[in-house]
Amino acid sequence: MSRYIMAHDLGTSGHKCSVFDLNGQAVATASLSYPTHYGDRGEAEQHPDDWWDAVVRTTRAVLERVEPSAIAAVGFSAHMMGVCPVDRSGRPLGRAIIHADTRSAGLESEAFARMDEDRFYERTGNRIDSHYPLLKLMWLKRNRPDTYRAAAYFLQPKDYLVFRMSGTLGITDFSDASLSGMFAIGSCRWDDDILSAFAIDRAKLPDIVSSATVAGGVTAEAAAATGLAAGTPVVLGGGDGSCAALGAGAIAPGDAYVYLGTTAWVSRASASPIADKEKRIFTMCGPEAGLYYALGTMQTAGAAHQWAVRELGSREALLAERDGQSPYGLIEDEIARIPWGSDGLLFHPYLLGERSPIWDEEVRGLFFGLDARHTRFHMLRAVMEGVGYALRSIAEPLQGREPAACYTVIGGGMKSPAWRAIIASALDAPIRVPAQTEEATSLGAAMSAGVAAGIYSGYADARRRFAGEVREIVPQADRERVLAGYSLFRELYARLRDLYPRLRTLRA
Numbered sequence: 001m002s003r004y005i006m007a008h009d010l011g012t013s014g015h016k017c018s019v020f021d022l023n024g025q026a027v028a029t030a031s032l033s034y035p036t037h038y039g040d041r042g043e044a045e046q047h048p049d050d051w052w053d054a055v056v057r058t059t060r061a062v063l064e065r066v067e068p069s070a071i072a073a074v075g076f077s078a079h080m081m082g083v084c085p086v087d088r089s090g091r092p093l094g095r096a097i098i099h100a101d102t103r104s105a106g107l108e109s110e111a112f113a114r115m116d117e118d119r120f121y122e123r124t125g126n127r128i129d130s131h132y133p134l135l136k137l138m139w140l141k142r143n144r145p146d147t148y149r150a151a152a153y154f155l156q157p158k159d160y161l162v163f164r165m166s167g168t169l170g171i172t173d174f175s176d177a178s179l180s181g182m183f184a185i186g187s188c189r190w191d192d193d194i195l196s197a198f199a200i201d202r203a204k205l206p207d208i209v210s211s212a213t214v215a216g217g218v219t220a221e222a223a224a225a226t227g228l229a230a231g232t233p234v235v236l237g238g239g240d241g242s243c244a245a246l247g248a249g250a251i252a253p254g255d256a257y258v259y260l261g262t263t264a265w266v267s268r269a270s271a272s273p274i275a276d277k278e279k280r281i282f283t284m285c286g287p288e289a290g291l292y293y294a295l296g297t298m299q300t301a302g303a304a305h306q307w308a309v310r311e312l313g314s315r316e317a318l319l320a321e322r323d324g325q326s327p328y329g330l331i332e333d334e335i336a337r338i339p340w341g342s343d344g345l346l347f348h349p350y351l352l353g354e355r356s357p358i359w360d361e362e363v364r365g366l367f368f369g370l371d372a373r374h375t376r377f378h379m380l381r382a383v384m385e386g387v388g389y390a391l392r393s394i395a396e397p398l399q400g401r402e403p404a405a406c407y408t409v410i411g412g413g414m415k416s417p418a419w420r421a422i423i424a425s426a427l428d429a430p431i432r433v434p435a436q437t438e439e440a441t442s443l444g445a446a447m448s449a450g451v452a453a454g455i456y457s458g459y460a461d462a463r464r465r466f467a468g469e470v471r472e473i474v475p476q477a478d479r480e481r482v483l484a485g486y487s488l489f490r491e492l493y494a495r496l497r498d499l500y501p502r503l504r505t506l507r508a
Contacts, residue, residue: 002072005455006062006228007445008055009240010078010157012036012100012262015051017058018442019066022455024466026439030061037095042102042130045095048084051157052164059226068229074165074218075449076237077441078158080179083136085151086160090169093147096157097136104139105130105361111138114197117279123194125178125185125273125283125292127359134181137200153206158237165226166216166234172206173213174285175242185273188289211238211287212452235449238287243444245269245286245293248408248434249467251459256404258391258423258431259440260413264301265356266394267293268404280357280397287448287459296356296394301387302413304349304365308383312376332418335381340425340477341485342378344369347386348493356394358493362500368492384418388426389489395427406430406472410440425477426486435469 004027009016014033018026034050037043084096111120111128120128128135133154141148153169156176163169177183177190182200184191188208195202217231237243245267248257256268268274273283274294281296300307313331346368353361367379395404406429413419414437424431436443447462456462475482 003070004066004072005446005449005453006059006071006074007442007449008058008074008076008161009243009442009445010051010054010076010161011240012079012098015054015058016442017055017062018439018446019062019071020443020446022450022465024436024443024446024468026436028062028065030058032058036098036100039103042105044098044100044102046098047095048092048157048160051161055161055164056225059228063227068227068232071228071232072455073233073235073449073453074228075235075445075452076158076161077240077243077445078156078161080156080176080239080241081131081133082157083133083140084155084157084160085140085147086153086155086163086169087150088152090160090163092160093150097140099131101136102130104135107135107138111135111198115194120194121279122275123184123191124181125275126181127279127282128181129359132179132181134194134198134200138198141199151204154204155206156239158239159206162215162234162236165218165222167219168215170206171209171213171215171236173211173236173238173242173287174208174289175211175238175287177208178283178285179239179241185283185285185292188285209236210289211236211242211448214452233449233453235452237445237448239284240441241265241267241284241293241295242286243448244410244441246444246447246459247440247442248410249463250293250408251291251463254402254404255408256398256406257408257410258427259411260301260409260419260423261411262301262303262306263297263299264387264391264411265295265297266391266398266407267295268398269293274398274400276397278357278397279359281394282356294398296398298349298356298387298390298394299354300349300351301390302411304351304383304387305413307351308380312379328416331377331380332416334377335384335418338378338381340385340481342382342385343374344371345374345378345382346485346488346492347379347382348489349383349386349390354390357397358497360497360500362503363493363497364500364503366492366496384422385426385485386489388422389486391423392426392428392486393490404429406432408432408434410434410437412438420473421476424473425475425482428475428479428482430472430474433471433473435471
């Protein structure tokens, strides 16, 4: 009897295979990292063979603890906004260009000439930006014309893995299509006007179906490689943003959640696209047409914290290494004693520029207000508060007429009591933290797989079955102090933004 669902979550730096019981409890997991090839002109590429190798090896690892015959379905999630060219047999035509690749940034002005930025945002729900596949395809046509011509399809990472597992080539889901820059957000289809304006061949784009689509069964070849039973249903799943939303329980209009990991985002579900006149946020589809997620993403959230701990918390790191403890726990004991506002110290977490809501590649990180009484623990706390302020700046344009009553917060950052308290106070709303906070994306892929396999009648049924222990944290910091700090956080950027391009002259 099939008792489990397998979910594959392909991240930017590594892959995780998880097996859940039918109530959403993890029973086995395995992870594996793979390389990203970076270049000095904004290149960021990964090889699809490395993705598949990670899937094979992690699947075999979890099947040492779970019988293959007990797997009811296999679902997928992966990082989004990539370009993976494959030929008609599904063979990769070299490395895939991933979301972090910005070498096409120089084509943005040409893109604006082809279609007005406001019109583009209205049609797609997104900005014209080098992170999106549209500009990546423009760059590919110009710089690798042989690859562009030879490609039968340009796939997203999870679509390639679904092909390798099921043999079905040429499909994608609504969520991945909606962050391509070529998708009509209102009608949920490829946008013919955009394809014509940018001379993109529609035949090279996969067909769009719902996430809860059975692509086929595990092929004999894939079964031999992975250890799965041949014929096990393979479900398409979705992009990591959509799957994370499902795993966080955001399935009804108004549901709001935050992901806090290396990067971070704030998202809210809606029944129709949410447009912002200032284009601070963007909109993507959920697992099916008619469910949308408006969201904004910041570049360095947990990454800023990791940087600060590495550079400012070396003493605690050494003590932790000696005693077999985490340096984060030792540091939190110290920053918990510091009141909100870090005694007059403010931090902008813009270590790699910023996306939402300011969309500024030139901006950089900043400590403001540093004086002789401040310790490195004040600086560490200021970094965390700065991330909280940045999340609030994203949440505001998502609120509309009705602010979110609460936020579900997921991601590795939620293991930290200090992070939980800071995020609740920064957002000025209660937050709910699921027990399996780091499993949300995998849970979302498992939900789609369960719906497709008929285990659940729909996503609402899956959410009820997957509901587990949840911890609620309410804002604790003085509200007026938080508002004063947030106001200064925003004004500081507004006053300094014209100066950041001049930093180029100081860089080696």
